[in-house]
Amino acid sequence: MVVPILKQGQYLIASIQAALTDADLLKMRDALVDQVGRFRSRGVIVDVTALDVMDSFAARTLSDIANMIRLRGAETVIVGIQPEVAFSMVQLGLKLESVATALDLEEGLAFLDQKTRRINRVSSPSTR
Amino acid sequence: MSPAPAQDEIRVPIGSDLDIVSARQKGRELASKLGFSSSELAIIATAISELARNIVRYARKGEVILKLIERGEKRGVHIVARDKGPGIRDIGLAMQDGYSTSGGLGLGLPGVRRLMDEFEIVSKNDEGTTVTIKKWLR
Numbered sequence: 199m200v201v202p203i204l205k206q207g208q209y210l211i212a213s214i215q216a217a218l219t220d221a222d223l224l225k226m227r228d229a230l231v232d233q234v235g236r237f238r239s240r241g242v243i244v245d246v247t248a249l250d251v252m253d254s255f256a257a258r259t260l261s262d263i264a265n266m267i268r269l270r271g272a273e274t275v276i277v278g279i280q281p282e283v284a285f286s287m288v289q290l291g292l293k294l295e296s297v298a299t300a301l302d303l304e305e306g307l308a309f310l311d312q313k314t315r316r317i318n319r320v321s322s323p324s325t326r
Numbered sequence: 327m328s329p330a331p332a333q334d335e336i337r338v339p340i341g342s343d344l345d346i347v348s349a350r351q352k353g354r355e356l357a358s359k360l361g362f363s364s365s366e367l368a369i370i371a372t373a374i375s376e377l378a379r380n381i382v383r384y385a386r387k388g389e390v391i392l393k394l395i396e397r398g399e400k401r402g403v404h405i406v407a408r409d410k411g412p413g414i415r416d417i418g419l420a421m422q423d424g425y426s427t428s429g430g431l432g433l434g435l436p437g438v439r440r441l442m443d444e445f446e447i448v449s450k451n452d453e454g455t456t457v458t459i460k461k462w463l464r
Binding site: 217218219220221250251252253254255280281282283285286287289290291292 | 343344346347350351354363364365367368369371372375376379423434436437438440441
């Protein structure tokens with residue numbers, strides 16, 4: 199299952215639709231790292247609302263994505279971790295500490311807007 | 327109380343990362359028949375995922391066996407993850423948080439033990455590893 203990646207303004211939104219294999223996760227990682235350069239994106243949102251399991255491999259891959267995207271000069275936020283998924287992650291010992299998270303897509307966009315505001319001001323003068 | 331009807335086992339062969347997904351989905355489906363909460367279902371699915379991935383990573387192939395069990399008044403789900411791989415050289419070490427021989431997070435086995443109510447591991451060098459876990463319905 200390929201994860202669709204939507205370009206929304208200066209952000210990329212990877213929206214996971216169903217259970218993913220390890221290979222699918224790695225493909226999503228590679229696609230994001232590539233596209234963030236191709237589209238000169240400032241931020242990446244990975245929407246995991248549809249994920250009913252976040253095991254150690256998925257958590258590690260998300261953390262790798264955030265680190266790689268940061269090295270590419272953009273910000274990443276993971277949105278939509280469900281309550282029961284958060285519960286099992288904590289029990290397992292997965293904290294995803296170095297990764298920004300937000301409740302949902304709306305909060306994720308707000309987070310990225312805030313994170314990239316300073317850069318925007320420099321690159322696009324106010325039209326007010 | 328009448329004796330428990332024999333529960334059919336579900337055997338999921340494990341040989342690729344697709345089988346990891348399939349094993350955890352089948353485990354979730356089976357456990358949901360007992361009425362586990364969504365949090366407990368996520369925990370069961372996560373535990374199966376970790377064990378199935380260990381099989382793929384260290385032994386290449388094996389199987390996950392799922393069944394519903396009863397003990398007295400208690401009902402639960404019983405999961406066996408079995409392979410004929412190289413075995414775990416030092417189980418004590420493998421059960422420590424943060425220890426990994428594969429560059430993983432090292433949370434697999436100790437994490438699974440935390441997730442479940444019962445956890446048992448038997449491993450012999452060059453003969454394989456069997457992990458048995460149980461979760462009881464509260």
